[in-house]
Amino acid sequence: MDKAKAFLKAAYSLEDRQAMEEFYTQWAGDYDEQMESGLGYLSPTSIAKSLATYLPEKVQGTVVDIGCGTGLVGRALSLLGISRMDGIDLSQEMLNVARRSGLYNKLIQADLTAHVPVADDQYAAAICAGTFTHGHVGPEALAEIARIVEPEGVIAFTVHFDLWERDGFNEQLNQMIEGNKLLELERVAGPYFSDGPDEGWFCVYRKKGRKKGRKKGRKKGRKSGRNSVRNSVRNSVCNYS
Numbered sequence: 198m199d200k201a202k203a204f205l206k207a208a209y210s211l212e213d214r215q216a217m218e219e220f221y222t223q224w225a226g227d228y229d230e231q232m233e234s235g236l237g238y239l240s241p242t243s244i245a246k247s248l249a250t251y252l253p254e255k256v257q258g259t260v261v262d263i264g265c266g267t268g269l270v271g272r273a274l275s276l277l278g279i280s281r282m283d284g285i286d287l288s289q290e291m292l293n294v295a296r297r298s299g300l301y302n303k304l305i306q307a308d309l310t311a312h313v314p315v316a317d318d319q320y321a322a323a324i325c326a327g328t329f330t331h332g333h334v335g336p337e338a339l340a341e342i343a344r345i346v347e348p349e350g351v352i353a354f355t356v357h358f359d360l361w362e363r364d365g366f367n368e369q370l371n372q373m374i375e376g377n378k379l380l381e382l383e384r385v386a387g388p389y390f391s392d393g394p395d396e397g398w399f400c401v402y403r404k405k406g407r408k409k410g411r412k413k414g415r416k417k418g419r420k421s422g423r424n425s426v427r428n429s430v431r432n433s434v435c436n437y438s
């Protein structure tokens with residue numbers, strides 16, 4: 198437990214890309230044990246369930262796991278019946294562990310704060326757990342994630358409470374909503390660890406635009422706009438400020 202807490206403390210104080218890579222190179226082999234047995238890490242399962250709520254039963258296309266690390270989100274998705282996945286992460290060591298899980302098709306080493314080597318509109322959905330947190334990735338990555346998801350695709354991610362306003366996640370997402378790029382589907386407060394308090398937002402958005410091949414006009418049998426939003430409050434406050 199002490200080792201796990203020390204791991205988390207060190208992870209939250211990383212200062213640059215080099216420190217990030219060195220840290221995860223060192224911890225990749227131990228990561229799952231420290232996070233799961235040591236800390237009771239819940240976020241991968243929680244955010245995977247949130248995403249699955251908005252996906253059709255049989256997902257057409259591939260889900261991309263952003264900041265996939267060792268693949269805990271991939272495992273949570275596969276338990277929900279979602280099996281076509283790619284992963285993106287900065288750390289080659291973390292990707293090596295993810296590769297051994299056998300869950301992912303493609304694993305891409307890339308820096309989310311720069312250009313990701315993936316063409317536009319490639320993925321049916323994107324998911325990201327534990328990566329928008331202290332010392333990790335800022336809101337600038339949101340536009341890059343939205344770029345690689347297809348129109349009407351779903352994007353689900355966690356953001357630590359401390360960073361929501363301070364690092365500009367709120368502002369960036371509001372700009373994307375006002376710019377007609379995203380629609381907020383839900384934002385729910387929840388815990389990251391089994392015996393911890395609510396620590397972050399579990400967010401789900403839909404990328405706006407029309408899927409290739411879909412004709413203009415109202416879609417049959419589907420509500421559109423904010424009325425279709427499932428504004429659920431699962432754990433505590435749901436604040437749409």
Ligand SMILES: C[S@@+](CC[C@H](N)C(=O)[O-])C[C@H]1O[C@@H](n2cnc3c(N)ncnc32)[C@H](O)[C@@H]1O
Nearest residue numbers: 264265266269286287288291308309326327328
């Ligand atoms: C706390 S881990 C989360 C891993 C996994 N999503 C999970 O929930 O177990 C954060 C991950 O973000 C990755 N990461 C940090 N900065 C990154 C960046 N700039 N680009 C891509 N990945 C990054 C790290 O390498 C690490 O695997």
